[in-house]
Amino acid sequence: MKKIAKRFLLSIVPKSLLGLAIFLSLSVRAQVQSAQVIEVTAKKYEYSNSPVHVKIGTKVQLKVTATDHDHGFKISAVPDAAPPNGANGLIFISAHDCWQLKKGETTTIEFLAQTPGTYAFKCCHTCGLGHKGMKGQIIVEP
Ligand SMILES: [Cu+2]
Secondary structure, rough: OOOHHHHHHHHHHHHHHHHHHHHHHHHHHHHHHEEEEEEEEOOOOOEEEOOEEOOOOOOEEEEEEOOOOOOOEEOOOOOOOOOOOOOOOEEHHHHHHEEEEEEEEEEEEEEEEOOOOEEEOOOOOOOOOHHHOOOEEEEEEE
């Protein structure tokens, strides 16, 4: 009786592991496919495509390219007018205080748009007279 049970287990375990592996690879692929790619260029003293509109729950790949000069990208993870202790509404894969945008290079910034609201971003690399006014917004729609 025990032998049969053991044989049964041996025959079924590898199949279920294989099934799990296939399931995991499919779900990882689905997640990669569902990311929305948004291209933004940065130049003195503006960001193209601003305000950027995304739907709640979207995984976003922001591809930011500085075209004329080095620039930077600093974004608030909490929406405008949120309480100071409010939870992050943008969930970053890899959070940075300031992404450095090298002229001619594309920087990919990935996040999940979890909470509706307006998220301000700005240049954080001194780039000239209009630097302080170099701003944009991401609007997460419900
Ligand atoms: Cu700047």
